[in-house]
Amino acid sequence: DIYLDASATTPPHLDVITKLKDIQFECWGNPSSIHKVGVIAREILERSRLSIANKLKASSDELFFTSGATESNYLALKAVSNNLDRGRIVISSVEHPSINLIANQLRNEGWDIKYWPVDSYGIIDLDLLEEVLSPPTKLVSIIWGQSVIGSIQPINLIGMECKKRNILFHTDATQVLPCGLIDWSNLNVDMLSASAHKLQGPKGIGLLMLRKGIQDLLMKNPSYGFKNGSIRSGTESVPLIAGFSTAIDLLNEYIEVKDNQTLFPVNNVSKMTSLLKRKLINNKHLTFIGPDKERLPNNLSFLCHTEAMIPIKGREIVRLLSKHGVYISSGSACSSSSQGPNPILVAINVDKTFQESGLRITIGPWISNDDITSVSNIIFESLKSLELKKQ
Numbered sequence: 001d002i003y004l005d006a007s008a009t010t011p012p013h014l015d016v017i018t019k020l021k022d023i024q025f026e027c028w029g030n031p032s033s034i035h036k037v038g039v040i041a042r043e044i045l046e047r048s049r050l051s052i053a054n055k056l057k058a059s060s061d062e063l064f065f066t067s068g069a070t071e072s073n074y075l076a077l078k079a080v081s082n083n084l085d086r087g088r089i090v091i092s093s094v095e096h097p098s099i100n101l102i103a104n105q106l107r108n109e110g111w112d113i114k115y116w117p118v119d120s121y122g123i124i125d126l127d128l129l130e131e132v133l134s135p136p137t138k139l140v141s142i143i144w145g146q147s148v149i150g151s152i153q154p155i156n157l158i159g160m161e162c163k164k165r166n167i168l169f170h171t172d173a174t175q176v177l178p179c180g181l182i183d184w185s186n187l188n189v190d191m192l193s194a195s196a197h198k199l200q201g202p203k204g205i206g207l208l209m210l211r212k213g214i215q216d217l218l219m220k221n222p223s224y225g226f227k228n229g230s231i232r233s234g235t236e237s238v239p240l241i242a243g244f245s246t247a248i249d250l251l252n253e254y255i256e257v258k259d260n261q262t263l264f265p266v267n268n269v270s271k272m273t274s275l276l277k278r279k280l281i282n283n284k285h286l287t288f289i290g291p292d293k294e295r296l297p298n299n300l301s302f303l304c305h306t307e308a309m310i311p312i313k314g315r316e317i318v319r320l321l322s323k324h325g326v327y328i329s330s331g332s333a334c335s336s337s338s339q340g341p342n343p344i345l346v347a348i349n350v351d352k353t354f355q356e357s358g359l360r361i362t363i364g365p366w367i368s369n370d371d372i373t374s375v376s377n378i379i380f381e382s383l384k385s386l387e388l389k390k391q
């Protein structure tokens with residue numbers, strides 16, 4: 001079997017599984033207890049937090065653990081709505097559904113929600129910068145690396161422009177962190193979301209990074225439940241946090257961020273992705289979509305069709321490939337289980353007839369050269385067999 005759906009989730013790394021098992025057995029205490037069992041759990045938790053903070057060049061007290069990026073996104077947008085006078089919130093037209101959901105909720109609470117449009121490659125239109133950042137914009141939230149078509153946004157530039165105008169800036173970095181370490185000390189970002197299960201860590205644990213001033217906004221109004229001095233209620237899961245830290249330890253290279261550019265490390269994942277791209281790019285059944293350069297280094301996305309350009313549904317190919325032990329996606333995990341046009345393909349203006357024809361391949365460190373050869377052969381054969389069926 002060959003798993004090429006890394007942006008949906010990843011297989012936990014063996015080191016992560018070992019860590020989870022060890023901590024579950026040995027350090028199951030409540031980190032809020034003041035006796036020895038609790039103190040040991042607290043030590044593991046704080047050591048893990050410090051380790052992640054060091055890796056991401058942040059300070060420990062800027063790191064908050066959540067249940068995943070969905071919750072991090074929710075809390076980030078809630079931070080403003082709870083505490084600021086109503087105004088405008090700007091999000092891109094290619095956000096993860098979790099951002100769209102909370103944005104819709106905030107619209108019902110009286111906020112003006114503006115979508116920052118993208119071009120046909122999925123990159124936001126910087127010509128509109130002055131307009132979207134004009135008053136009364138209070139918060140901007142832009143996905144750093146798009147999960148369906150891989151487009152990378154110039155978040156450091158946008159963040160800098162937000163800072164000049166006293167606008168809060170959040171970015172969803174869920175699909176970026178698996179591609180390399182983030183240098184928080186060098187980012188013009190106030191709030192950042194990430195998730196462990198996208199980088200071979202455990203499910204159910206995410207990260208919200210918050211600059212000092214913003215933490216107060218959230219702590220004044222904890223979103224639910226009770227926990228003094230925290231943005232989030234409930235007993236922390238020390239095993240999941242330790243497992244997250246182990247997954248981050250496995251990342252060793254940094255992403256370089258210039259004002260307008262995100263430069264990813266060249267590694268086995270990016271090499272395997274380029275190799276597969278070269279093998280598939282001239283396939284008569286596939287049209288490559290999304291940007292060429294400003295792109296997640298593990299992402300390939302296509303529209304599928306017959307040689308005569310009759311659309312083929314992505315779901316049809318996903319099911320067929322699954323029978324051959326190749327696992328890919330027809331979009332994001334959330335939208336691939338629902339019918340209908342993919343909202344990201346709609347946002348980049350893909351012709352209506354092709355809006356259900358998306359196919360996404362996302363590669364992880366477990367993929368080898370031989371896997372790429374097998375996968376490209378299986379994809380070729382499968383597309384050919386579908387072509388014959390349609391004739």
Ligand code: PLP
Binds near residue numbers: 068146147194206334
């Ligand atoms: N944001 C992006 C860009 C994602 O791709 C995902 C996962 O699909 C999420 C948020 C949600 O992450 P989680 O499963 O940790 O809630």
